[in-house]
Amino acid sequence: MKIIDLNADLGEGMPHEQEILPLISSANICCGAHAGSPEITRATVISCLRLGIRIGAHPGYPDPEHFGRRSISELDLTPLEILSSLETQILSVPQARYIKPHGAFYTESSTMWQTDEEPCYTSWLLLQDILFSTQLPLLGLADTPHEINSKATSVKFIREGFIDRRYDNNHRLLPRSNPEAIIHDPQEAIDQALRLAETCDSLCVHGDNPNAPELLTKVRSALESGGYTIAPK
Template sequence: MKKIHINCDLGEGGEHEKELMALISACNIACGGHAGTLETMQHTVDLAMEHGVEIGAHPSYPDKENFGRVSIDMEQKELKRSLVAQIMGLKQITEAEGAVLTHVKPHGALYNDAHSNAEVAQTIIDAILEFGDDLVLYAAEGSVISELAKGKLKVRYEAFADRNYNADGTLVSRKESGAVITKKEQVLDHLFSMISIGKITPQKGQNFDTLATTFCLHGDTPNSVEILQYLHRELPSRNVEIYKA
């Protein structure tokens, strides 16, 4: 049975985080930039420990008003300070509970900007390196940040189970229809193509290769629990199961 790794963005004020935590391999916890407070971070860390889920930081542009989904033109020193503070806050909570912070995954517009903007990408890398080189960076294969991080940080290539892609490997903008895949059967087919033959099918254009080893399903997708429960039921018939520690 092949095991796959599913990560989920949590600590963002969703209603079903306890149910989601029981169904995933790793969580990326909002740490104050786009969402999250000390209390929500503490609560989400406790849930992750209860369910044996890997704990990661999910920093973003400091922009709760737009949920971190709008690019912000910031001085890079200011951005680095914000990212270090976000990661530090979650790391301190995690270690105080006797757990380990394993990875960092940028959120929203920051993630998208780091895909092609070398200055933003380097700032994120520099912020993570303030904590040494043990933290794993989740990033898209072929992105600028994944290339710049080589030799500096461990990189885990990520693909999205519930998002549609453009032919160039970027995600379809949430401003466009069909950006988020909400039908559980389509999520299954999209995911299975990636894990079985290493191919992503974009909305338009030819399939392209992926070496992703972790797959994201967003916690704020309205039927995310239903989708994950469906994946747990259906994947074993295809000789695949979702990794749980």
Template sequence: MKIDLNCDLGEGIGNDEAIMPHITSANIACGFHAGDENIMQATVKLAKRYGVNIGAHPGWNDKQNFGRLEMNVPGEEVEAIVFKQINSLAQIAKAEGATLTHVKPHGALYNQAATDRRLADAIARAVKRFSAELILIGLAGSGLCEAGLEAGLKVASEGFPDRAYNPDGTLKSRSKPGAVIESPEDVAKNAVKLVGDGIMFGERRVFVDTLCLHGDNKRAAENAILLREVLTNNGIEIARL
């Protein structure tokens, strides 16, 4: 059994270098919800140094709320802003002798696309327009994964060991108590369960290809180290997408 470990980085939190050696894929903020060109360049260099996959992490243009405020934007505009962010990171990666492997939307954009097919289709179009070889990462079982598959993209189903789920398989809102799992031991335990049992999305059981750790979690580096150790001890191989 294999699993990819990804983390949302390049968001100016300051712990990227502590996390990077322990993951296999980095989702790098593209300047809209967080980050800037200098941070993107530094994060790409770090990922390249540690042999970590480089992916674009596009979000709403919403630095004030860290991209976690829901927005209602026409599909054509969504496609344009996602494409712009992918292209921005790709150009920086190219200058550093690296290429992108995947795209994973951020925050509210990601969560809205899980249930809003119009939005999911716009994201999939942007990814495919840039490169049909990119992997689209989406919430396991969600409309974003379905949109990616129907667009002819490679898709990776994602699970969140440091987040609580609703009964329908969507993520519990951060505004509710217990939405973020704080204990590294609980995060690692949850990771093993997600890999082994998958997620019930509605009435479907969906298995995950990649696990996400949030880089803005105050114990993100500790979570990454322990999670990798516990997964390996349970016979789960850590491997890039």
């Protein structure tokens, strides 16, 4: 049997999240620091429990003005202050069965560094601390420091691919500053999903993508037609 997980970033206060819920098998729930609120987090957890959706914690840098997408080097916070925030965020979702970093935390912790003074190295260490303390599986970008970190901390690694983002020739996500970074065409999203499903455990559509419900509906249908069962792996 071929199994593939469909995940989305939720609990961020986006208007179409209720449309997304029936289409996914895992939800990366915002912990209220980069977006959303504690009330939205709790409501999203309850919705997922009712629908039998696997729950993951989706912590990000505490930078709501920029949706958690600024580099750690741009924040007026020490690494220890950021770590404290990340730990508190994860505790706000006690039902979490895995962790997926958000935004700049995801990007920087999955980027290889050249020196230990680089922001990505600091981010990687923060993620390592969290994985050591929680021992929760990591949903992250395959063949990157995310995978290295999961092995170093002896936690399960869930290989993630993105349905609505384009990759460069090195299989890195194109930065959002690139006008070609986001996939809007459903057929392109379907083609990418079918390709990624061969090597990934879970496929993501971002909850803040206004086309997310349409993309997920069509991608899920195509995956099921291709013989896949939609469920966590």
